[in-house]
Amino acid sequence: MNNFTFHVSTDIRFGKDRLNELPEVLNTYGKHVLLVYGGGSIKKNGLYDTIMQQLTENKNQVTELSGVDPNPRIETVAAGAQLCREHQIDVILAVGGGSVIDCSKVIAGAARSDQEPWDLVLNRSYQGSAIPLVTILTLAATGSEMNRGAVISNLETKQKLGVHGPNFLPKVSFLDPTTTFSVSRYQTAAGSADIISHLIENYFSTTADTDVQDGVAEGLMKAVIKNLPIALDTPDDYDARANLMWASTLALNGLTGSGKGGAWSCHPMEHELSAFYDITHGIGLAILTPRWMLHVLNEDTAPKLARFAREVFGVQESVPEIAARMGIQKLYDFFISCGIPMTLPEVGIENEQHFEEMAQQAVAFSSISKNAYVPLSVEDVIAIYQDASTPSSYM
Amino acid sequence: MNNFTFHVSTDIRFGKDRLNELPEVLNTYGKHVLLVYGGGSIKKNGLYDTIMQQLTENKNQVTELSGVDPNPRIETVAAGAQLCREHQIDVILAVGGGSVIDCSKVIAGAARSDQEPWDLVLNRSYQGSAIPLVTILTLAATGSEMNRGAVISNLETKQKLGVHGPNFLPKVSFLDPTTTFSVSRYQTAAGSADIISHLIENYFSTTADTDVQDGVAEGLMKAVIKNLPIALDTPDDYDARANLMWASTLALNGLTGSGKGGAWSCHPMEHELSAFYDITHGIGLAILTPRWMLHVLNEDTAPKLARFAREVFGVQESVPEIAARMGIQKLYDFFISCGIPMTLPEVGIENEQHFEEMAQQAVAFSSISKNAYVPLSVEDVIAIYQDASTPSSYM
Structure with missing residues (x-):
C-alpha cells in the first residue's frame, strides 16, 4: 500500500x-x-x-x-x-x-x-x-x-x-x-455507469495488496448493480436512490483510491469522446470499459480481473482468464440490461474520422501511456475505439 | 436508509x-x-x-x-x-x-x-x-x-x-x-476481533436496504480475515499490517454505521466482562459474537445472517438458516485459528458468580433490551454468557 x-x-x-x-x-x-x-x-x-x-x-x-x-x-x-x-x-x-x-x-x-x-x-x-x-x-x-x-x-x-x-x-x-426521483432512466443509468467506472479505475491500479480499498470498491459496485435496476423500474424507490446516491459519493471521495498508484485508463479515453462529440460522460465510460478490460487482459492481469468477476458478479470459474472473460461479459450485459447503448454508432459516433486525433489527445493530456494499470499507446486507444464501434462478445 | x-x-x-x-x-x-x-x-x-x-x-x-x-x-x-x-x-x-x-x-x-x-x-x-x-x-x-x-x-x-x-x-x-510490527500475536488477534466486531455490530441493524454500508462492511471484514493470518505469521509484513490498520479506522469512523439504526449488542455485554474481570476487550468480543449470532438466529434474522455467511465467508448453501449456521461456525473457527481463547474460563471467568449482575448492568447501561437488532433481556444476556462458558459447535 x-x-x-x-x-x-x-x-x-x-x-x-x-x-x-x-x-x-x-x-x-x-x-x-x-x-x-x-x-x-x-x-x-x-x-x-x-x-x-x-x-x-x-x-x-x-x-x-x-x-x-x-x-x-x-x-x-x-x-x-x-x-x-x-x-x-x-x-x-x-x-x-x-x-x-x-x-x-x-x-x-x-x-x-x-x-x-x-x-x-x-x-x-x-x-x-x-x-x-x-x-x-x-x-x-x-x-x-x-x-x-x-x-x-x-x-x-x-x-x-x-x-x-x-x-x-x-x-x-x-x-x-x-x-433524484425525477432523473430520467437514461441519466440514472449513465450516472451509475460513471460510479462503476470510478470504482473500476481505482480498482485496477499499479499497487498490489490493497484489500481494504478493493473490498470497499467491490461492496460499492455490488450496491450499485443491485440498486440501479430497482431505481430504473421504480424511480421513486427511496432506498434504491439512497444507495445509488451514497455510493456515488463514496466512490470518488478518496476511499477507494487512496494508497493506490497509477493513472486512470477509461476516463482520458472518454474525455475525448465527450470533447469531440459532446456525448453523455457515463455512457461513454460504459461503452469503453468492457473493451478496455478485454484489451488489457493478459497473464499478469487475469488474476485481478478474475477477482473482479468473482467478488462483484459471483462468477465461480476457477481458471483466471476464463473467469475474467465471464466478468467482462457480465458487466457488458449488465449495462445492456439497463438500457445503455453499448456501441459508439448508437451515440452518434458513426465513423473513425477523429479516432487518431482523439487517441493522440488522450495520451497527450494524461499519463495513460506511462503509468496506467496497463500502459496504453495511441495505437491501443485507437484499437479500443474501433472495438467499441460494434457490439462485442467476450466468451 | x-x-x-x-x-x-x-x-x-x-x-x-x-x-x-x-x-x-x-x-x-x-x-x-x-x-x-x-x-x-x-x-x-x-x-x-x-x-x-x-x-x-x-x-x-x-x-x-x-x-x-x-x-x-x-x-x-x-x-x-x-x-x-x-x-x-x-x-x-x-x-x-x-x-x-x-x-x-x-x-x-x-x-x-x-x-x-x-x-x-x-x-x-x-x-x-x-x-x-x-x-x-x-x-x-x-x-x-x-x-x-x-x-x-x-x-x-x-x-x-x-x-x-x-x-x-x-x-x-x-x-x-x-x-504495529512489534504488537504481540495475542494483541494483534484481539485488535482484529475488535475490528470485526465493530463491523458486525453495524451490519446487523434495525434498518433494512443499506447495501452501501453493508457492502463496505463486508469488504472490510474480508480484508481483515485475509490479512490477519498473514500478520500473525509474518509480523513485519507491511501490507498486511497496513490493511489491518486502515480497516480498523474505517470500521468505526461512521462509514458502516451512518444511515443505520439500533443499538449495538455485543459491546454492552462485553463491557461488563471487562468491567468485572478486566479482560482484553477484543477477546471478549470474539468469545461473545458467535454465541450472540446463534442466540438471535430465527426465521426473521436468518436471511441477513446468511448474507453474512455468503458474502464474507463464501458459503454456497442456499437454505438461509443452514447458511447462517455455517457462517457462524466459520467465524468461530477463524477466531480459533488465530489463537483466540474462545471460552470464558480460558480468560479467567471460571464460574457464573457475576453473570446476573453483569447482565443487569449490560441492560441498564445500554438500550439492548429496547432497540438492538434483536432486543435482549437480562435472561438473554445470561444465556449468552452461559453458552460462552463452554466450547461451541453450530452445525
Missing part, C-alpha cells in the same frame, strides 16, 4: 427534509450567494422554489447563474467568476449534478485568482484560495460533492480536462435521494 | 516515515504538549525517542502522562485533566492504541469543563469544548483515531461506559503500519 493523506472534511447532510438546515449553513459564510444550476430541471421539480423560499426568509442576496451545460464550459466558468467579483459573493450554492458542482468549483477559484480561467484549468492544479462552496446534489454520478476535482470543457480547443484544488472541496453537501 | 450526518474531518497521515510532519502539525495548536502513552512499549520499539527528538527540535514544552491502562481508568483522566490545567496545555499528543486515545479524548474535554470527569462520562455525551488532539496510532483495533467516541472504566463502581463528544474527534492522526 502506498502512503497517502486522507482528509475529506465535507459535512454531508444525507436524507429527506434536510434543507431547513440550509440557512444556518450559508450564514456561516455570509449573505451574498451565487446560486448555480443547470438547465432548469430544478424549476420543474420544485427544488428551486424550496431553495428560494429558504434564501428569501434568510434575507440572502442571491445572484443566479443558470444554464450550466452537462459538460461544463470554460465560458460559463468565466461568467461565474465575473459575477462573483461584481456581487462580492460570500458563498457559492451549487444545485445540480457533477457538471454544476465542477463548474462552481472552478468559478470559486477563478473568482479569487489573477489567472485566466482556462489557464487555471490548463495548470491541472490550483493551490490558491476559493470562495466557500455548498452543494445540493441532484444526480448520483460524479462524486464531485465530496472531492477536490473538477472537469471543464473547452469546445473551441476540443479539450476536456480535469483540475484539482485543495480549496475546491465543498464545505457542506446536501444529499437528498428524493431530488 | 435513515437520515444521517457524516462529517469526519480528521486529517489521516497514513504510511511510513510521516512523523517528520509532526512538528508542523503540532505548531498549528501551540507549543505546550501533553504526551499521553501507555505501558512503555513505545520506549522499547524506539517510537518514544523518535517523537521526543522531533519535539525537542521543535522546541515544544512537553508534559508526560504515561501508564494509561488497557481499559483506561477515570483516575487517569482526572490526573491528565489536572496536568493540562497546570501546564496550560495547547495540544494533546496521544501515542498508543484505543485506550490511550480514548483516555486522551476525555482528558481533552475534562480539562476544559467544570464537570467532575466521571460525571462527564456518566452523561454519555459531552458537548463542550476540548483541547485539540493529535494521535499516533500503534494498534489496529478500536478506530478511536477517527471518531468522536471514548470508553472509560471505573473499577470502583465496576462500570465501563462509552461517551461521545463532537470535539473529541482527533484533528490529525498518524497511521504508520510499521509501528
Whole structure:
C-alpha cells in the first residue's frame, strides 16, 4: 500500500427534509450567494422554489447563474467568476449534478485568482484560495460533492480536462435521494455507469495488496448493480436512490483510491469522446470499459480481473482468464440490461474520422501511456475505439 | 436508509516515515504538549525517542502522562485533566492504541469543563469544548483515531461506559503500519476481533436496504480475515499490517454505521466482562459474537445472517438458516485459528458468580433490551454468557 493523506472534511447532510438546515449553513459564510444550476430541471421539480423560499426568509442576496451545460464550459466558468467579483459573493450554492458542482468549483477559484480561467484549468492544479462552496446534489454520478476535482470543457480547443484544488472541496453537501426521483432512466443509468467506472479505475491500479480499498470498491459496485435496476423500474424507490446516491459519493471521495498508484485508463479515453462529440460522460465510460478490460487482459492481469468477476458478479470459474472473460461479459450485459447503448454508432459516433486525433489527445493530456494499470499507446486507444464501434462478445 | 450526518474531518497521515510532519502539525495548536502513552512499549520499539527528538527540535514544552491502562481508568483522566490545567496545555499528543486515545479524548474535554470527569462520562455525551488532539496510532483495533467516541472504566463502581463528544474527534492522526510490527500475536488477534466486531455490530441493524454500508462492511471484514493470518505469521509484513490498520479506522469512523439504526449488542455485554474481570476487550468480543449470532438466529434474522455467511465467508448453501449456521461456525473457527481463547474460563471467568449482575448492568447501561437488532433481556444476556462458558459447535 502506498502512503497517502486522507482528509475529506465535507459535512454531508444525507436524507429527506434536510434543507431547513440550509440557512444556518450559508450564514456561516455570509449573505451574498451565487446560486448555480443547470438547465432548469430544478424549476420543474420544485427544488428551486424550496431553495428560494429558504434564501428569501434568510434575507440572502442571491445572484443566479443558470444554464450550466452537462459538460461544463470554460465560458460559463468565466461568467461565474465575473459575477462573483461584481456581487462580492460570500458563498457559492451549487444545485445540480457533477457538471454544476465542477463548474462552481472552478468559478470559486477563478473568482479569487489573477489567472485566466482556462489557464487555471490548463495548470491541472490550483493551490490558491476559493470562495466557500455548498452543494445540493441532484444526480448520483460524479462524486464531485465530496472531492477536490473538477472537469471543464473547452469546445473551441476540443479539450476536456480535469483540475484539482485543495480549496475546491465543498464545505457542506446536501444529499437528498428524493431530488433524484425525477432523473430520467437514461441519466440514472449513465450516472451509475460513471460510479462503476470510478470504482473500476481505482480498482485496477499499479499497487498490489490493497484489500481494504478493493473490498470497499467491490461492496460499492455490488450496491450499485443491485440498486440501479430497482431505481430504473421504480424511480421513486427511496432506498434504491439512497444507495445509488451514497455510493456515488463514496466512490470518488478518496476511499477507494487512496494508497493506490497509477493513472486512470477509461476516463482520458472518454474525455475525448465527450470533447469531440459532446456525448453523455457515463455512457461513454460504459461503452469503453468492457473493451478496455478485454484489451488489457493478459497473464499478469487475469488474476485481478478474475477477482473482479468473482467478488462483484459471483462468477465461480476457477481458471483466471476464463473467469475474467465471464466478468467482462457480465458487466457488458449488465449495462445492456439497463438500457445503455453499448456501441459508439448508437451515440452518434458513426465513423473513425477523429479516432487518431482523439487517441493522440488522450495520451497527450494524461499519463495513460506511462503509468496506467496497463500502459496504453495511441495505437491501443485507437484499437479500443474501433472495438467499441460494434457490439462485442467476450466468451 | 435513515437520515444521517457524516462529517469526519480528521486529517489521516497514513504510511511510513510521516512523523517528520509532526512538528508542523503540532505548531498549528501551540507549543505546550501533553504526551499521553501507555505501558512503555513505545520506549522499547524506539517510537518514544523518535517523537521526543522531533519535539525537542521543535522546541515544544512537553508534559508526560504515561501508564494509561488497557481499559483506561477515570483516575487517569482526572490526573491528565489536572496536568493540562497546570501546564496550560495547547495540544494533546496521544501515542498508543484505543485506550490511550480514548483516555486522551476525555482528558481533552475534562480539562476544559467544570464537570467532575466521571460525571462527564456518566452523561454519555459531552458537548463542550476540548483541547485539540493529535494521535499516533500503534494498534489496529478500536478506530478511536477517527471518531468522536471514548470508553472509560471505573473499577470502583465496576462500570465501563462509552461517551461521545463532537470535539473529541482527533484533528490529525498518524497511521504508520510499521509501528504495529512489534504488537504481540495475542494483541494483534484481539485488535482484529475488535475490528470485526465493530463491523458486525453495524451490519446487523434495525434498518433494512443499506447495501452501501453493508457492502463496505463486508469488504472490510474480508480484508481483515485475509490479512490477519498473514500478520500473525509474518509480523513485519507491511501490507498486511497496513490493511489491518486502515480497516480498523474505517470500521468505526461512521462509514458502516451512518444511515443505520439500533443499538449495538455485543459491546454492552462485553463491557461488563471487562468491567468485572478486566479482560482484553477484543477477546471478549470474539468469545461473545458467535454465541450472540446463534442466540438471535430465527426465521426473521436468518436471511441477513446468511448474507453474512455468503458474502464474507463464501458459503454456497442456499437454505438461509443452514447458511447462517455455517457462517457462524466459520467465524468461530477463524477466531480459533488465530489463537483466540474462545471460552470464558480460558480468560479467567471460571464460574457464573457475576453473570446476573453483569447482565443487569449490560441492560441498564445500554438500550439492548429496547432497540438492538434483536432486543435482549437480562435472561438473554445470561444465556449468552452461559453458552460462552463452554466450547461451541453450530452445525
